[in-house]
Amino acid sequence: MxxxxxxxxxxxxxxxxxxxxxxxxxxxxxxxxxxxxxxxxxxxxxxxxxxxxxxxxxxxxxxxxxxxxxxxxxxxxxxxxxxxxxxxxxxxxxxxxxxxxxxxxxxxxxxxxxxxxxxxxxxxxxxxxxxxxxxxxxxxxxxxxxxxxxxxxxxxxxxxxxxxxxxxxxxxxxxxxxxxxxALRDTGPAARVVGRAGLPASGRPALGEARVVVAGGRGTGGDFGPLEQLADVLGGAVGASRAAVDAGWIGPEAQVGQTGRTVSPQLYVSCGISGAVQQRAGMQTAGTIVAVNQDEQAPVFEIADLGIVGDLRTVLPQAVEHLRALRG
Ligand SMILES: Cc1cc2nc3c(=O)[nH]c(=O)nc-3n(C[C@H](O)[C@H](O)[C@H](O)COP(=O)(O)OP(=O)(O)OC[C@H]3O[C@@H](n4cnc5c(N)ncnc54)[C@H](O)[C@@H]3O)c2cc1C
Missing domain, CATH: 3.40.50.620 (HUPs)
Structure with a gap:
C-alpha cells in the first residue's frame, strides 16, 4: 500500500x-x-x-x-x-x-x-x-x-x-x-527466558520480512542449491512447502503456508510446489507470484502472475545466469 x-x-x-x-x-x-x-x-x-x-x-x-x-x-x-x-x-x-x-x-x-x-x-x-x-x-x-x-x-x-x-x-x-x-513493577506471573540461541546466520534476509522469497517443494528432490543461488542473486530468502520440510530437506522455520509462516513479499518464486490451498494460505498476498513447475496443470498456475512450465533444475540456473549477466 x-x-x-x-x-x-x-x-x-x-x-x-x-x-x-x-x-x-x-x-x-x-x-x-x-x-x-x-x-x-x-x-x-x-x-x-x-x-x-x-x-x-x-x-x-x-x-x-x-x-x-x-x-x-x-x-x-x-x-x-x-x-x-x-x-x-x-x-x-x-x-x-x-x-x-x-x-x-x-x-x-x-x-x-x-x-x-x-x-x-x-x-x-x-x-x-x-x-x-x-x-x-x-x-x-x-x-x-x-x-x-x-x-x-x-x-x-x-x-x-x-x-x-x-x-x-x-x-x-x-x-x-x-x-x-x-518502572514496571507489576508485570504479573510470566514465563522466564532461561536461554537464548541465535539461528545460524545464512546471510539472507529473514523469511517473514524478505522482499523476495524463493520457495521450493517436493519437486526440488531435496536439492535447494539452485533456489539458494536464485535467492542470493535476488537478495531474497529461501522458503519451502511442508512436503519439503517433512522430507527433512530444510528446517521447519522455512515452511510457508497454513501451518508455517505467512509471507507477503513483493516477489514469490514458487519452485516445484503444486500450490495446495494450505501452501497458498501463506503466500497468496505476495505482490508478484512466479511459478516454475513441470506440470502445466499444477494448481499453482491458477494464482501465478508468471508461469514457467519446465524442470526447475534447468529453469533456475538459466534465470541465475541471465540475472548475473544483466548485473554485469
Ligand atoms: C492441516 C494441513 C496443513 C498444511 N499446512 C501446509 C503448509 O503450511 N504449507 C504447505 O506447503 N503445505 C501444507 N500442507 C500440505 C499441503 O496440503 C500439500 O501436501 C503440500 O503443500 C505439498 O507440497 P508440494 O507442493 O511441495 O508437493 P507436491 O504436492 O508433491 O507437488 C510437487 C510439485 O513439484 C512439481 N515438480 C516435480 N518435479 C519437478 C521439477 N523437476 N521441476 C519443476 N516442478 C517439479 C510437480 O509437478 C508437483 O506439482 C498442509 C496440509 C494439511 C492437511
Missing part, C-alpha cells in the same frame, strides 16, 4: 517495536504507516541508543517509551505493561505492531487491558481506520473496522511502501525524540 500523508494530527499512533539494535524494514513500515495516522510515539523493549533515536527522529517520532532497567528475563508481560502505560499516557488510539507470533501475543493481551479491538495480519489501513486483511487461507480479502475507541493492528511486512529517502522526507525541524522510562 502507498500511505497517504496525514494532513491533521488528530490521532495519536503508538508503534510497538520488538528490538532496539536497529530499525528493520518492517519497523520502518510501521513508522511510515503511523505517520499517516497522526502524531507518532514508539515503545521499545530496552534503552534506545543514539543511532536508534536518530533513525526515529527521521520518522518524526515524538516520544520513545522504554522500560526502566532494561528488558529483564520475562516473556510478553513486561512488553504488554510497557505498551499499556505508553498508550494510556499518550492517549494513542491506534497501536501498530509487526505481524509476528510474539507481537500477536502482545496485541491480544493489550486488547484486553485497553478494551481495544485487535485486527491481525493487516495489509492496508485507511485514514478512517478501516483495515484490509486476507482471510480463509488467502481466499478472501476483507475490510474491517474496530468498533472500540482504540484499534490495535498487527501489520504484515512488505505491506507499506517506503519513501526512497525517509530522512529527506522528514520535517526539517526533526529532532531526537524524548525518552520516557517506565
Amino acid at each position: 502507498t500511505p497517504t500523508p496525514t494532513t491533521a494530527n488528530s490521532t495519536t499512533a503508538l508503534v510497538v517495536l520488538a528490538a532496539t539494535d536497529r530499525l528493520r524494514r518492517a519497523d520502518r513500515e510501521l513508522l511510515v504507516l503511523a505517520g499517516t495516522v497522526g502524531e507518532t510515539h514508539v515503545v521499545v523493549p530496552d534503552a534506545p541508543g543514539d543511532a536508534l533515536l536518530d533513525a526515529l527522529a527521521a520518522h518524526a517520532v515524538r516520544t520513545v517509551h522504554a522500560p526502566e532497567g532494561g528488558p529483564g528475563d520475562r516473556l510478553t508481560t513486561p512488553a504488554v505493561a510497557l505498551a499499556e502505560a505508553a498508550a494510556r499516557e499518550t492517549g494513542a488510539t491506534v497501536l501498530l505492531l509487526a505481524a509476528t507470533p510474539e507481537a500477536a501475543d502482545v496485541a491480544a493481551h493489550l486488547g484486553v487491558r485497553l478494551e481495544a479491538g485487535v485486527i491481525t495480519d493487516v495489509v492496508a489501513l485507511d485514514a478512517d481506520r478501516v483495515a484490509t486483511k486476507s482471510v480463509l487461507a488467502g481466499g478472501w480479502t476483507t475490510r474491517c473496522r474496530a468498533t472500540s475507541p482504540v484499534l490495535i493492528a498487527t501489520v504484515r511486512p512488505n505491506a507499506v511502501e517506503l519513501p526512497a529517502d525517509v530522512a529527506a522526507a522528514a520535517p526539517a525541524e526533526a529532532q531526537r525524540p524524548r525518552v520516557r522510562t517506565h
Whole structure:
C-alpha cells in the first residue's frame, strides 16, 4: 500500500517495536504507516541508543517509551505493561505492531487491558481506520473496522511502501525524540527466558520480512542449491512447502503456508510446489507470484502472475545466469 500523508494530527499512533539494535524494514513500515495516522510515539523493549533515536527522529517520532532497567528475563508481560502505560499516557488510539507470533501475543493481551479491538495480519489501513486483511487461507480479502475507541493492528511486512529517502522526507525541524522510562513493577506471573540461541546466520534476509522469497517443494528432490543461488542473486530468502520440510530437506522455520509462516513479499518464486490451498494460505498476498513447475496443470498456475512450465533444475540456473549477466 502507498500511505497517504496525514494532513491533521488528530490521532495519536503508538508503534510497538520488538528490538532496539536497529530499525528493520518492517519497523520502518510501521513508522511510515503511523505517520499517516497522526502524531507518532514508539515503545521499545530496552534503552534506545543514539543511532536508534536518530533513525526515529527521521520518522518524526515524538516520544520513545522504554522500560526502566532494561528488558529483564520475562516473556510478553513486561512488553504488554510497557505498551499499556505508553498508550494510556499518550492517549494513542491506534497501536501498530509487526505481524509476528510474539507481537500477536502482545496485541491480544493489550486488547484486553485497553478494551481495544485487535485486527491481525493487516495489509492496508485507511485514514478512517478501516483495515484490509486476507482471510480463509488467502481466499478472501476483507475490510474491517474496530468498533472500540482504540484499534490495535498487527501489520504484515512488505505491506507499506517506503519513501526512497525517509530522512529527506522528514520535517526539517526533526529532532531526537524524548525518552520516557517506565518502572514496571507489576508485570504479573510470566514465563522466564532461561536461554537464548541465535539461528545460524545464512546471510539472507529473514523469511517473514524478505522482499523476495524463493520457495521450493517436493519437486526440488531435496536439492535447494539452485533456489539458494536464485535467492542470493535476488537478495531474497529461501522458503519451502511442508512436503519439503517433512522430507527433512530444510528446517521447519522455512515452511510457508497454513501451518508455517505467512509471507507477503513483493516477489514469490514458487519452485516445484503444486500450490495446495494450505501452501497458498501463506503466500497468496505476495505482490508478484512466479511459478516454475513441470506440470502445466499444477494448481499453482491458477494464482501465478508468471508461469514457467519446465524442470526447475534447468529453469533456475538459466534465470541465475541471465540475472548475473544483466548485473554485469
Ligand atoms: C492441516 C494441513 C496443513 C498444511 N499446512 C501446509 C503448509 O503450511 N504449507 C504447505 O506447503 N503445505 C501444507 N500442507 C500440505 C499441503 O496440503 C500439500 O501436501 C503440500 O503443500 C505439498 O507440497 P508440494 O507442493 O511441495 O508437493 P507436491 O504436492 O508433491 O507437488 C510437487 C510439485 O513439484 C512439481 N515438480 C516435480 N518435479 C519437478 C521439477 N523437476 N521441476 C519443476 N516442478 C517439479 C510437480 O509437478 C508437483 O506439482 C498442509 C496440509 C494439511 C492437511
